[in-house]
Amino acid sequence: MPDQVLEVFRYLPDSEDEPRFENYEITYRDNWVVLDALNHIKEEQDPTLSFRWSCRMGVCGSCGMMVNGEPKLTCETFVRDYDTETIKIEPLSHFPVVRDLVINMDDFMEKLPTVSPWLIRDQHDDPDEGEYRQTPAQVAHYKRFSMCINCMLCYSACPVYGLDSTFTGPAVLALAERYNMDSRDQGQADRADVVTAHEGIWECTYVGACTEVCPKDVDPAGAIQMLKLSYALDWAKGVVMPKGAKK
Amino acid sequence: MAGVGVSPGPDRSAPLFWLLFAGGGTASAMLLPVMVFLTGIAVPAGWIGRDDLAGLLANPITRIILVGLVFLFLFHWAHRFRYALVDLGLRGLGSQAWLFYGLALAGTILAGLAALRL
Amino acid sequence: MTRELHRPLPRSWWLRKATYFQFMVRELTSLAVLAYTGLMIWALFASSGDAAGFSGFFDFLGSPLSVWIHMIVLVLALFHTGTWIALTPKVLVLWRDDERVEPDVIAGVNAILFLAITGVVLWLVLG
Numbered sequence: 001m002p003d004q005v006l007e008v009f010r011y012l013p014d015s016e017d018e019p020r021f022e023n024y025e026i027t028y029r030d031n032w033v034v035l036d037a038l039n040h041i042k043e044e045q046d047p048t049l050s051f052r053w054s055c056r057m058g059v060c061g062s063c064g065m066m067v068n069g070e071p072k073l074t075c076e077t078f079v080r081d082y083d084t085e086t087i088k089i090e091p092l093s094h095f096p097v098v099r100d101l102v103i104n105m106d107d108f109m110e111k112l113p114t115v116s117p118w119l120i121r122d123q124h125d126d127p128d129e130g131e132y133r134q135t136p137a138q139v140a141h142y143k144r145f146s147m148c149i150n151c152m153l154c155y156s157a158c159p160v161y162g163l164d165s166t167f168t169g170p171a172v173l174a175l176a177e178r179y180n181m182d183s184r185d186q187g188q189a190d191r192a193d194v195v196t197a198h199e200g201i202w203e204c205t206y207v208g209a210c211t212e213v214c215p216k217d218v219d220p221a222g223a224i225q226m227l228k229l230s231y232a233l234d235w236a237k238g239v240v241m242p243k244g245a246k247k
Numbered sequence: 248m249a250g251v252g253v254s255p256g257p258d259r260s261a262p263l264f265w266l267l268f269a270g271g272g273t274a275s276a277m278l279l280p281v282m283v284f285l286t287g288i289a290v291p292a293g294w295i296g297r298d299d300l301a302g303l304l305a306n307p308i309t310r311i312i313l314v315g316l317v318f319l320f321l322f323h324w325a326h327r328f329r330y331a332l333v334d335l336g337l338r339g340l341g342s343q344a345w346l347f348y349g350l351a352l353a354g355t356i357l358a359g360l361a362a363l364r365l
Numbered sequence: 366m367t368r369e370l371h372r373p374l375p376r377s378w379w380l381r382k383a384t385y386f387q388f389m390v391r392e393l394t395s396l397a398v399l400a401y402t403g404l405m406i407w408a409l410f411a412s413s414g415d416a417a418g419f420s421g422f423f424d425f426l427g428s429p430l431s432v433w434i435h436m437i438v439l440v441l442a443l444f445h446t447g448t449w450i451a452l453t454p455k456v457l458v459l460w461r462d463d464e465r466v467e468p469d470v471i472a473g474v475n476a477i478l479f480l481a482i483t484g485v486v487l488w489l490v491l492g
Contacts, residue, residue: 159334160334163333163334163336163338164338192257193255193256193257196257196258196261196262197255197256197257197258198258198261200258202258202261202265205330205331205333205334207334228265231262232262232265232266232269234262235259235262235263236262236266
């Protein structure tokens with residue numbers, strides 16, 4: 001069986017000032033994903049290697065890393081798909097590195113609640129009256145944007161976020177659209193402060209890399225363009241009919 | 248980090264410039280290729296004579312349309328180009344919104360004056 | 366907490382991947398739009414009554430330099446048109462009952478519209 005080399009980014013701030021790469025040789029296995037290789041390395045070769053993972057099946061969003069320069073979920077990335085002898089593993093781009101492959105995700109976590117990702121209604125019906133019902137069509141309007149697993153691959157792909165970390169970013173804005181498009185929600189105007197701030201949708205230049213790398217086909221780029229049109233039309237209506245404008 | 252360096256509240260001018268960018272982008276997407284073909288190929292090839300072109304440009308309707316297109320094209324350029332500068336790492340220059348939209352407005356006024364033969 | 370490592374994005378980020386490069390070319394087509402707008406403004410001035418001015422403009426259009434510049438602008442303009450039509454379905458999301466109108470349909474309608482507009486303008490000017 002041919003051997004494969006994993007060139008892994010190491011950063012051990014407790015003992016070393018500078019990051020470096022360490023090469024680990026692994027025996028090629030046809031059915032391994034990159035996460036399997038990393039766990040094998042940690043168990044058999046180097047217990048000091050740190051990285052995040054959890055469900056190992058592409059639903060928790062924990063195991064995001066750069067694999068040969070592309071943001072990937074390592075539990076869904078098969079070693080056999082790489083022709084190169086060496087596979088380079090680095091922490092997710094555009095986030096500060098805490099140690100090895102572990103990044104600081106505080107910025108993302110702090111941004112999530114700012115778009116009020118819950119149903120906003122003028123009046124909440126009494127639960128005894130039963131659930132809010134939706135037709136399949138109504139669900140279809142927002143379903144795609146609800147599939148986000150918060151893996152942050154989109155932030156790693158986005159050059160706007162890479163250049164300016166105050167940008168709200170793809171996943172958070174897609175989440176805003178998920179609620180704006182939900183027929184049970186009435187909070188589009190309430191989300192405007194954050195979504196239509198300069199650091200919100202208007203900073204996006206539609207590179208589209210976020211949608212390309214998304215493992216759950218959320219299409220955050222599409223969500224942001226829809227938000228731009230939607231809020232621009234809200235603005236236009238407010239100019240033409242100020243009395244009819246929302247709060 | 249959220250809250251640090253974030254200007255509070257909606258950007259109230261952004262929708263206007265985005266709509267102008269979108270309008271200009273659509274107009275240029277639909278019309279620019281044929282216009283470039285006309286002045287860049289049809290004229291030198293002799294498919295439009297000197298008098299034909301002069302007559303076309305003298306027509307007031309043509310002139311009004313051209314001014315309208317200058318307006319849309321310039322505001323499309325202004326918005327897209329200043330954000331391109333930001334993406335190229337030149338945030339300082341790209342942030343000078345007044346410069347780019349000001350140039351677009353100046354160009355539009357210039358076109359308007361020319362159209363009115365002033 | 367010990368020191369976190371920051372890895373700033375280099376200015377050359379858009380040269381690293383084909384899709385990033387195509388994005389930057391797309392954005393820079395705006396310069397082609399700017400350039401042609403300059404010609405349009407010149408055309409308005411040149412046709413403002415002064416015969417000599419118009420001759421200068423018309424003669425320039427016949428020059429090799431003008432043809433070369435127009436070719437470059439045409440390529441960039443077509444790239445802008447192509448990318449713009451392809452992105453329209455992302456902004457303009459239309460629904461029929463349960464299902465979203467196929468993005469390709471929206472792009473296709475826009476492409477047909479482009480061809481129709483091109484045809485109409487050619488007919489009006491050359492016909």
